[in-house]
Amino acid sequence: MDYFSYKIRRAILLALSVAVLAILDYIANPNIKSVLYSNLITEGILTLMTAILFVYMGELRGRHFFKFLNYGFYLLFISFTTDTLDQLFLHGRLQTTILEKGILIIGYLLVFIGIKQWLEEYTRMNKSLSRQATTDDLTGLLNRRGFIQKLHSMANDGVDSQPIAILIGDLDNFKNINDEHGHIAGDTVLKHCSAQIRSQLNNQQWVGRWGGEEFAITSPKTTPEQAMKLAEQIRDHIAQNSYNYEGKDLNVTISIGLSQLSPSDYNIYNAIQRADKALYQSKANGRNRSTMSG
Incomplete structure (x- = not known):
């Protein structure tokens, strides 16, 4: 009116x-x-x-x-x-x-x-x-949608026909942190881990929050050996840094699965699925380790 x-x-x-x-x-x-x-x-x-x-x-x-x-x-x-x-x-x-x-x-x-x-x-x-x-509201990283868009863009660019490394990481026993210290503590750990992962990447590499306590990383022009080196660098960096929350040190580790997105792949989801299977293998083999897909 x-x-x-x-x-x-x-x-x-x-x-x-x-x-x-x-x-x-x-x-x-x-x-x-x-x-x-x-x-x-x-x-x-x-x-x-x-x-x-x-x-x-x-x-x-x-x-x-x-x-x-x-x-x-x-x-x-x-x-x-x-x-x-x-x-x-x-x-x-x-x-x-x-x-x-x-x-x-x-x-x-x-x-x-x-x-x-x-x-x-x-x-x-x-x-x-x-x-x-x-963008993921909590961590400031790319969300799943943003990461997929970035990965599509990399794949479409061709990157001189060189393979693109895909890493899927999952924080180990993260549920225990939420159960013992509360969800605010869990959110704090997620933000700290996000910053730790990002600190290990260059401006051509991207990390996104894949969902929950999972992170996805993509690195162009990266050989399997270089990808494994990057995964171990991230894994070691997170394991070596504890996170203080209300006077308590919270120790976190991460398991990582790796794969390569090559021109022969039908679509990017095939490579993501291989990285995800490799992640489950890292979990099954004792956690806090990196596994390259076969």
Whole structure:
């Protein structure tokens, strides 16, 4: 109801503006002479379109660019209305032309600034939404969707036809931490482990939270030997660092499964499945170890 009344108030403002301009125009020259109907229709349509945009601008109230569009469209409306009335009362006066064109230029400038800021805000919002859609809230890592997108991008790039290493890691006995110390402690451990893994990667390698206490890592142009070295580096780094929570040191280890995504793979999920099977083998063989898929 408030928005509806707001639109009515804006429409009334436009109607009053037309009335005032018409009165002033009539006073200046009360005689209507040889109306140019083509110009009258054109200017009338522009006036109507601008009026509709101005009235419905209320939906954008509160946005930082609203004031530019608001004043800009109002000035354009005034300019087009003046031009429309000039088709009826053919003044040909220099001051009327200067006023009309001056208002038109200022109106267009304000609308340009408003639209520019609107597009900039739209771009920022899109980027923010994209980050939210592909980022894990707790750890700040890529989520599963984001990791898959990154892996797809790597696979499509070809990376000189060299295989891409995929590592799937799972924190060992993580349920015990939640059961003994609570879920806040578990969340703290997940954040610490995320930072530890990320610290071992370069800017071409990516890590994501695969789900729960699982992490997925991808490394381009990486041989099986290099991939195993990276896995052992991560595994050792996590095992060597305890996490203090409310004065208690929490020790965590990680089991890792590895595979290679090669051009011969039908899709990336085949390689992920091989890494996942290798992870289960690491678990079955005593945990806190890395296993390359066969």
